[in-house]
Amino acid sequence: xxxxxxxxxxxxxxxxxxxxxxxxxxxxxxxxxxxxxxxxxxxxxxxxxxxxxxxxxxxxxxxxxxxxxxxxxxxxxxxxxxxxxxxxxxxxxxxxxxxxxxxxxxxxxxxxxxxxxxxxxxxxxxxxxxxxxxxxxxxxxxxxxxxxxxxxxxxxxxxxxxxxxxxxxxxxxxxxxxxxxxxxxxxxxxxxxxxxxxxxxxxxxxxxxxxxxxxxxxxxxxxxxxxxxxxxxxxxxxxxxxxxxxxxxxxxxxxxxxxxxxxxxxxxxxxxxxxxxxxxxxxxxxxxxxxxxxxxxxxxxxxxxxx
Amino acid sequence: xxxxxxxxxxxxxxxxxxxxxxxxxxxxxxxxxxxxxxxxxxxxxxxxxxxxxxxxxxxxxxxxxxxxxxxxxxxxxxxxxxxxxxxxxxxxxxxxxxxxxxxxxxxxxxxxxxxxxxxxxxxxxxxxxxxxxxxxxxxxxxxxxxxxxxxxxxxxxxxxxxxxxxxxxxxxxxxxxxxxxxxxxxxxxxxxxxxxxxxxxxxxxxxxxxxxxxxxxxxxxxxxxxxxxxxxxxxxxxxxxxxxxxxxxxxxxxxxxxxxxxxxxxxxxxxxxxxxxxxxxxxxxxxxxxxxxxxxxxxxxxxxxxxxxxxxxxxxxxxxxxxxxxxxxxxxxxxxxxxxxxxxxxxxxxxxxxxxxxxxxxxxxxxxxxxxxxxxxxxxxxxxxxxxxxxxxxxxxxxxxxxxxxxxxxxxxxxxxxxxxxxxxxxxxxxxxxxxxxxxxxxxxxxxxxxxxxxxxxxxxxxxxxxxxxxxxxxxxxxxxxxxxxxxxxxxxxxxxxxxxxxxxxxxxxxxxxxxxxxxxxxxxxxxxxxxxxxxxxxxx
Numbered sequence: 001x002x003x004x005x006x007x008x009x010x011x012x013x014x015x016x017x018x019x020x021x022x023x024x025x026x027x028x029x030x031x032x033x034x035x036x037x038x039x040x041x042x043x044x045x046x047x048x049x050x051x052x053x054x055x056x057x058x059x060x061x062x063x064x065x066x067x068x069x070x071x072x073x074x075x076x077x078x079x080x081x082x083x084x085x086x087x088x089x090x091x092x093x094x095x096x097x098x099x100x101x102x103x104x105x106x107x108x109x110x111x112x113x114x115x116x117x118x119x120x121x122x123x124x125x126x127x128x129x130x131x132x133x134x135x136x137x138x139x140x141x142x143x144x145x146x147x148x149x150x151x152x153x154x155x156x157x158x159x160x161x162x163x164x165x166x167x168x169x170x171x172x173x174x175x176x177x178x179x180x181x182x183x184x185x186x187x188x189x190x191x192x193x194x195x196x197x198x199x200x201x202x203x204x205x206x207x208x209x210x211x212x213x214x215x216x217x218x219x220x221x222x223x224x225x226x227x228x229x230x231x232x233x234x235x236x237x238x239x240x241x242x243x244x245x246x247x248x249x250x251x252x253x254x255x256x257x258x259x260x261x262x263x264x265x266x267x268x269x270x271x272x273x274x275x276x277x278x279x280x281x282x283x284x285x286x287x288x289x290x291x292x293x294x295x296x297x298x299x300x301x302x303x304x305x306x307x
Numbered sequence: 308x309x310x311x312x313x314x315x316x317x318x319x320x321x322x323x324x325x326x327x328x329x330x331x332x333x334x335x336x337x338x339x340x341x342x343x344x345x346x347x348x349x350x351x352x353x354x355x356x357x358x359x360x361x362x363x364x365x366x367x368x369x370x371x372x373x374x375x376x377x378x379x380x381x382x383x384x385x386x387x388x389x390x391x392x393x394x395x396x397x398x399x400x401x402x403x404x405x406x407x408x409x410x411x412x413x414x415x416x417x418x419x420x421x422x423x424x425x426x427x428x429x430x431x432x433x434x435x436x437x438x439x440x441x442x443x444x445x446x447x448x449x450x451x452x453x454x455x456x457x458x459x460x461x462x463x464x465x466x467x468x469x470x471x472x473x474x475x476x477x478x479x480x481x482x483x484x485x486x487x488x489x490x491x492x493x494x495x496x497x498x499x500x501x502x503x504x505x506x507x508x509x510x511x512x513x514x515x516x517x518x519x520x521x522x523x524x525x526x527x528x529x530x531x532x533x534x535x536x537x538x539x540x541x542x543x544x545x546x547x548x549x550x551x552x553x554x555x556x557x558x559x560x561x562x563x564x565x566x567x568x569x570x571x572x573x574x575x576x577x578x579x580x581x582x583x584x585x586x587x588x589x590x591x592x593x594x595x596x597x598x599x600x601x602x603x604x605x606x607x608x609x610x611x612x613x614x615x616x617x618x619x620x621x622x623x624x625x626x627x628x629x630x631x632x633x634x635x636x637x638x639x640x641x642x643x644x645x646x647x648x649x650x651x652x653x654x655x656x657x658x659x660x661x662x663x664x665x666x667x668x669x670x671x672x673x674x675x676x677x678x679x680x681x682x683x684x685x686x687x688x689x690x691x692x693x694x695x696x697x698x699x700x701x702x703x704x705x706x707x708x709x710x711x712x713x714x715x716x717x718x719x720x721x722x723x724x725x726x727x728x729x730x731x732x733x734x735x736x737x738x739x740x741x742x743x744x745x746x747x748x749x750x751x752x753x754x755x756x757x758x759x760x761x762x763x764x765x766x767x768x769x770x771x772x773x774x775x776x777x778x779x780x781x782x783x784x785x786x787x788x789x790x791x792x793x794x795x796x797x798x799x800x801x802x803x804x805x806x807x808x809x810x811x812x813x814x815x816x817x818x819x820x821x822x823x824x825x826x827x828x829x830x831x832x833x834x835x836x837x838x839x840x841x842x843x844x845x846x847x848x
Contacts, residue, residue, distance in 0.1 A: 033727025037734050041382075042754075042764045044461055049734075052456055083374050084530075086513050094530055153566050165567040166368075166558055168532060255558045257531025265372070270727045 002298060009294055013287040017280070024279035025066050028272050035082050035270040056082065058272075069276060079273030083266070088277045091262070096281075098168060099258035102250075103243040105178035107236060110186035115232070118193020122228070123220055125198055133190055140187025149180040149253035166255040177254040181247050185239045189232055196228030203227075230297055237293030241286035364552040365824060365840060368564040370578035372531050372557045376512040378497040378519075379450065379459040384579050387834050392536060392553070393434075394497035394519035397425050397444065398490060402830035404658070404750045404787075406490045410439065410498055410520065420485030420785045423493075427476040432541040433500040434524040435516070441472040446501035448480060462754065463492035485783045487790050488753040495748070522546040522838055523553060531557055548826070549842035565589045565819070568597060574821045577835050580606065580699055580744070581816025584644030590819060595848045602816045602829045605656035606746040607649045608698065610708075611759075611808040613739050615768035619690060620740065624683045626805035629740075630668045631676035632712045639812050642703045649810035651798040652760075656831040657750045659794030666802045669810070677715040690719045693741040695729040699814065705742065708811075736766030742811060746833040752794045757782050760797075760807060767807035774800045823847040 036052040037044070044052075053059050057068065072079060078088040121133035156176060157165040167173050200206060201224055209219050248260035259278065266274035298304045375381035378390045397411035411425040431439035448470035451460040460467075469481040486492065500518050503511050511518065517525040522542045526535040534555040538546050556573060558564035564576045565586060576582065581602065590597055612620035612629075619625050639646045648669060653660040667675070692709055694701040705721040712719055724732075732738045747755055758764045761778040774797055781793035801808070818829055823846045826839035 031727075032731040033725075034731060034734065037730055038727055040456065040461060041458065042758050045762070048456065048461060055456070085375060085377060085380065085509070091530060150562050153563060157570050157572075158566050161570065165563055165570055165572050166556060167572075253560045253563055255532065255556065255560070255563060257529070257557075261531055261559070265374070268726060 002302070005298055005304075006295060009291050013291050016287050017284060020283035021070065021276070021280055022066070024276050024283075025069065026062075028267075028270070028275045029062060029065075031267075031270070033270040035272055038270050039082050056272075069273070073280075078277040081266075081271050081274045083269040083271045083274070088273050091274065092259070092277060092281060095258055095262050098256060099244060099260070101174065102177055102181065102247070102256060102258060103240060105174045106182040106185070106243055107240055109178050110182035110189060111236065113182075114186040114189035115193055118190040118232075119197050119220065119225060119228070121190065121194040122197025122201065125194075130194070133194060137187040137190045137194075140183045140190075143183070145180060145184065145247075145249050146253065148183060149176075149250055152176045152180055153253070168256065177250050177256050180253070181243065181250045185236070188235060188239075192231050192235060193228060196231055197224060200224045200227045226300065230301060233293055233296055233300075237289050237296075241289040244282065244285040244289070361549075361823070361842060361844065363550055364554055365550045365575075365842070366554045366556060366573045367837070368556045368558040368567055368573040368576045370559065370561065370564065370576075372559065373528070373534060374530070376515070376517065376528065377457070377509060378499065378512065378517075379447075379457045382458045382462060382495075384834050388837055389534065389536075389555075390497050390519075391521070391836050392523040392838050393517055393521040393525060394499070395431075395521055396494050396497050397427075398494050400491060400494035400749050402749055402828070402832050402834050402836070403656075406494060409494075410444075416489070416785065420489070420783075421482045423480045423482075423489065424473070425478050425480070425493075427478065428543065429476055431520050431543040433503070433518045433520050434539045434541050435500065435503055435518040436541060437500045437502050437518065439498070439500075439520055440475045441478045442501040443498050444478045445470050445472050446504055447496060447498050448478075450499075450504075451496070459496055463488070463495055485785055487782050487784050488751055489785065491749050491751055491753070522548075526552075533557065548840060550840060553837060553840060561586050562589065568819055568821070569593055574824050575827060576819045577827070577829075578816075578818065580814065580833070582819060583699065584817070587644075587817060595822075597819050597821050600818050600820060600829060601645065602818065603647070603656060603831055604746070604814050604816050604833055605654045605750050605831050606744050606814045606816075606833050607652065607654050608704070608742055608744050608811045608814065609649075609652060609808045610692075610740055610742045610811055611765060611767055612769070612806060613736060613767060614806055615736065618739070618768075619685050619688050620806075622683050622685070623804055623806065624679055625685050626809070627668045628676045628680035628683070628715065629712055629717065630805050630809045631670065631672050631679070632715045632717070633708050633811065634671040634711050635669070635812055636671065638704055638707045642700050642707060643812065643814065645815040645817075647813040647815070649813045651802040651810055652745075652752065652755060652808065653794070653798045654810075654813040657747045658752050658791045659798045661795045661798070664795070664799060664802065668802065668805055673711075673715050680716050685716075687716070687718045690717060690739045692719050692721045693729060693732065693738050694721075694723050695726045695743065696723060697726050698723075698742060698744055701742070704811070708742075733765040736768065741765075744814065748832050748834070750832055753782055756794065756797060760801075763807070769804075769807035771800060771804065771806070774804075 034049065036049045036056060036058065040048055040052055057065060069079060078092070080086065081088050081091055084091050117133045117136065121130040124130050153165050153176065156163045163172055163176050206219060206224055209223055210216060248264050250256065251258045251261040259282065263275070263278045266278060369385060371383065371385050373381070373385045373389065375386060378394055395410045397409060398406045398414065399409040400406055410428050410431065412428050413426040414423060416423045425444070427441060427444065433439060448467065451457060451464050452467055452469070455461060466482045466484050466486050467480065468483045471479040471481065473479055498520065499511065503516065503518050507516065515525060515528055520543065522539055522544050523536040524539040526537055528534045536553045538548070538551055558567060561578065561583060564573070567573045568576045569590070587599060590599060612626055614620050635648045639648070647654065650664050650666065650669060692705050694705055701723045705723065709719045709721050729741060733741065745755055756778045761775045763769070777793050777797040781790045781797065784790050784793065820827060823842055823844055824840065825843050825846065826841040828836040830836065
C-alpha cells in the first residue's frame with residue numbers, strides 16, 4: 001500500500017513538472033519585451049534585431065521552440081543565457097548552493113526556536129510563556145521582511161558591530177539573512193505547534209495515558225508531539241520549497257546571490273532560457289520536497305496512504 | 308516540564324553566545340582593518356591588519372551586478388570600469404572629451420578620414436605573458452567585423468570594413484565612410500590577446516582568464532557577489548598603488564551598501580547614476596570618515612513625444628505648452644535634491660551645449676502654457692506619461708509632471724513599467740510620451756542624436772530633414788569644433804520645436820568614498836574609473 005502511494009505521488013509530480021514547463025514557457029513568451037532588442041540595445045536596426053531573433057530561434061513557431069527546449073533538457077542542455085552568454089545550467093548551479101545553504105540555515109533556526117516554543121505554549125496554555133510565544137508569533141507574522149532585514153543590519157551590524165552586513169563565507173554571514181527569512185516561518189510554526197498541542201492534549205488517549213501515571217513529559221514528547229507534528233512538517237516542507245525558489249527580498253537586502261535574485265534579473269532581461277529553466281528547477285525542488293513531505297507524513301500516520 | 312524548559316533556555320543561550328562570539332571575530336576584523344573586506348578579500352585584509360598598517364585590500368560596493376564578461380559585448384558603466392582596469396585600448400578617453408595615447412603612441416588619418424594608421428607601443432605584455440603586437444589589434448578588430456552583433460561593434464563600428472597589419476607595430480583601420488566618433492570608438496575597443504583568443508575563443512572571458520594589458524588582472528568573479536583583481540605584474544604602466552587587491556562587491560540594496568560603508572565593511576559606495584538623494588541622510592554623523600562627492604553629470608532625463616499624425620503631440624504648440632507647464636526647478640529641488648535644467652538634449656558637459664541658448668519653452672509659465680494650449684485643437688484626449696523602474700525617482704517625477712500639466716488643461720495619467728516593457732513600447736511607438744535617462748559617453752552626443760533622433764529608434768515619427776542633416780554631418784565630421792557647432796544648431800531646432808523630445812533635468816550624482824582613498828575618477832558622463840585607485844593616509848581625518 002505504501003509503495004503504491006509513493007508511485008502514485010511520483011506520477012503526479014511528473015505531470016506537475018510537465019505542466020509547469022508549458023506554463024513557464026508560455027508566460028515568459030507572452031510577456032511584453034523582446035530579448036533580442038534588450039541584448040542589442042538602442043543602436044540596433046530592425047534588421048539586426050530580426051537577425052538576432054533568428055540566431056536565437058525566436059522566429060520559429062512557439063511549439064517548435066518548446067519542443068527544442070524540452071529536447072535539450074533531456075540532453076542536459078538548458079540552453080544559453082542571452083544576458084550572460086553562457087550555459088544556463090552553469091549559472092543556475094553556481095548560485096544554487098547559496099540558496100540551499102540559506103534555506104537549510106533558515107529552516108534550522110526557525111525550527112530550533114519555534115517547535116519547543118509552540119509545544120511549551122500549547123502545554124502551558126493561558127500562562128505567561130504562552131503569552132510570550134503568541135507575542136513572538138504575532139510580531140513575526142506582522143513584520144515586513146524588508147523592514148526586519150534593514151532593522152537587523154542596523155542593530156547587529158551598524159550599532160552593535162556584531163555581524164557583517166554583506167558577503168558569504170563563514171557562519172557569521174549567514175546569521176542575519178537566516179534570521180530575517182526564518183522569523184516569519186518560525187512564527188507560523190509556533191502557532192501551529194501550539195494549536196496542534198492544544199488539540200491533541202484534549203484527546204481521550206492523552207487523558208488515559210496521564211491517568212495511567214505515565215510521566216507528563218513523556219506523554220507530551222512521545223505521544224502528543226508526534227501527532228501535532230503532521231501540520232508542522234507540511235508547512236515546513238512547503239516553506240522549504242518556497243525558500244529553494246529563492247527569497248528575492250532577503251537575497252537583495254543581504255547581497256546574497258541566490259536563485260531569487262537571479263530569477264528577478266532574468267525576468268527583467270527577458271532571458272527566456274534562464275527564466276524557463278529557473279522556473280522548472282524551482283518547481284522540481286518544490287515538487288520533490290512535497291513528495292518527501294507526503295512520504296514522511298505517510299510514515300508518521302499510515303492512514304494517509306488510504307486516503 | 309520545568310526541567311525541559313530550562314534545558315531549552317540553556318540551548319538557546321548557548322546558540323546566541325556562539326553566534327555572538329563568531330560575530331565578534333568578524334566585527335573585530337572589519338573594524339581593525341577599516342573596511343578590509345570580506346570573504347576572499349578578508350584574508351588579505353587580515354595580513355594588512357597584522358602588520359599594523361591599513362589593509363592592502365580596498366573594498367568597493369557597486370550598485371549593479373556585472374553579467375557580461377566579454378569586453379566587446381559588455382557596455383554598462385560597470386563593464387567600462389572593469390575593462391579600464393584589465394585591458395587597454397589603442398587610445399584612452401578621459402571621459403571629458405579628450406583622448407591620450409594608450410597602446411598606440413601615435414595615430415593619423417587619411418585626408419578623407421577613411422583610413423587610420425596607429426603606431427603601437429613596444430614592450431607591452433598581456434597578463435598571461437603573451438607579447439603585444441599588431442596581430443592582437445588585427446584579431447580584436449577582425450572579431451568586430453565578423454560579429455556585428457557584439458555590442459561594441461553595433462554601437463561604434465557599423466562603418467568598419469577592414470584592419471591591416473602594416474608591420475609588427477603598425478596597423479591600419481579602414482572605414483567605408485568617415486565617422487565623427489572615431490576616437491571614441493577606438494577608445495571603447497579593448498585589445499585582446501590574439502594567441503589566447505585563437506586557442507580559447509570566448510572561454511578566454513567566460514572562464515575568467517580575462518588576459519589583458521591593464522594595470523590590474525582578474526582573480527575571481529562570483530556572479531552576484533564579488534569581482535576581485537590584483538596588480539598585473541606584466542603591466543607596462545607603473546602601478547605603485549598602495550593596494551595589492553581591489554575587491555568589488557555587488558550590493559543591489561542601497562541601504563545595505565550604505566550600512567556596509569558606515570561599518571567599514573567597504574571603503575566606497577559607488578552607485579550607477581549616484582546615490583539617491585533621500586538615502587544620503589543615512590550618512591549623517593560620518594562626516595569625518597566618509598566624503599560625499601557631488602558629480603555634475605551629463606546624464607539627462609528627457610521626455611519624448613509621440614508625434615505621429617493624429618496624436619495630440621503632432622501639434623508643436625501642444626508640445627510647447629506641455630513643456631512650459633513643467634515646473635522643472637521644483638522637481639529638481641524636491642524630488643532629486645539637486646541638479647540642473649538642460650537645454651534641449653545638451654547639458655553643460657556635452658557637445659552642443661550653448662549657454663547663450665535660452666528658450667521660453669523651458670521656463671515654467673503655466674499662464675502662458677494654458678493660453679497656448681487653448682489655441683490648439685487639443686480637447687482633453689487622455690495622455691499616458693510612461694517611464695521605467697530604472698529611471699531614478701520615476702514615479703515622483705511623473706506624478707509632479709502630470710500634476711503640472713493637468714493644471715493647465717491636459718488630461719494625463721502616469722505609468723511606471725518594467726524596463727523591458729517600456730523598451731517594447733518604444734520600439735513599436737506604442738506610447739503617448741515617455742521619460743527616460745540618457746547618458747552621453749565622453750560628452751559626445753553622437754549616440755543620442757544619431758540613434759534616438761536621426762534613426763528614430765524609439766519611433767517618435769518626428770521628421771525634420773534639416774535636423775537630420777545636421778546630425779548626419781556631425782556624425783561624420785572629424786573636426787571636433789565643427790561637430791560641436793553642428794550639434795549646437797541641431798539642439799537649437801530641438802528646443803524650438805520641442806521635438807522629438809524635451810529635456811527635463813540634468814542629474815547630479817552623489818558618491819561616497821572614505822577619506823584616504825584616492826584615484827577614483829567620477830566622470831561627468833556617468834562612468835567611474837578605478838584604474839589609479841590608491842591610498843593617502845594624510846587625508847584620513
